[in-house]
Amino acid sequence: MTATGTPAVANAADFDVVRRNAHSAAVAFTVADPTVAGHYPGFPVLPGLYLVEAVDRAVQEWAGPAREVGLVAMDRCRFRHPVHPEDRVFADAEITETSEGLQVKGTVTTNRGRVADLRLRYRIAAGPAFIGPG
Numbered sequence: 001m002t003a004t005g006t007p008a009v010a011n012a013a014d015f016d017v018v019r020r021n022a023h024s025a026a027v028a029f030t031v032a033d034p035t036v037a038g039h040y041p042g043f044p045v046l047p048g049l050y051l052v053e054a055v056d057r058a059v060q061e062w063a064g065p066a067r068e069v070g071l072v073a074m075d076r077c078r079f080r081h082p083v084h085p086e087d088r089v090f091a092d093a094e095i096t097e098t099s100e101g102l103q104v105k106g107t108v109t110t111n112r113g114r115v116a117d118l119r120l121r122y123r124i125a126a127g128p129a130f131i132g133p134g
Helices: 035-039 048-063
Strands: 016-020 024-030 069-079 088-098 101-110 113-124
Touching (some): 016 048, 048 101
Antiparallel strands (some): 016 024, 069 113
């Protein structure tokens, strides 16, 4: 998500669900966004925010539409290698439920190998999502 709350990858349909089970989920997408060309002119790479969002999408896929979870902290984020145009990106989220919410170990890889490691924390909403005054 950007600072304005809009997804960095504009269309949720751009993500393919690779796996979803009781303790993890994984999504994949192919880098084909015009932002990549201008991120570092002359050396196009995917902005790191997209990798964080990919892990978040995996967590949201794991949670499903009936369960509201929200990112509250990024305890660790290490970008190991750049992601280039046309790379296929795989984001894997190992999820542990605790009394305080969710602990997530995220790993992002491409066909070139591991590109990022993340540790994220999520809250779990106590009830239905708040919509606002009726």
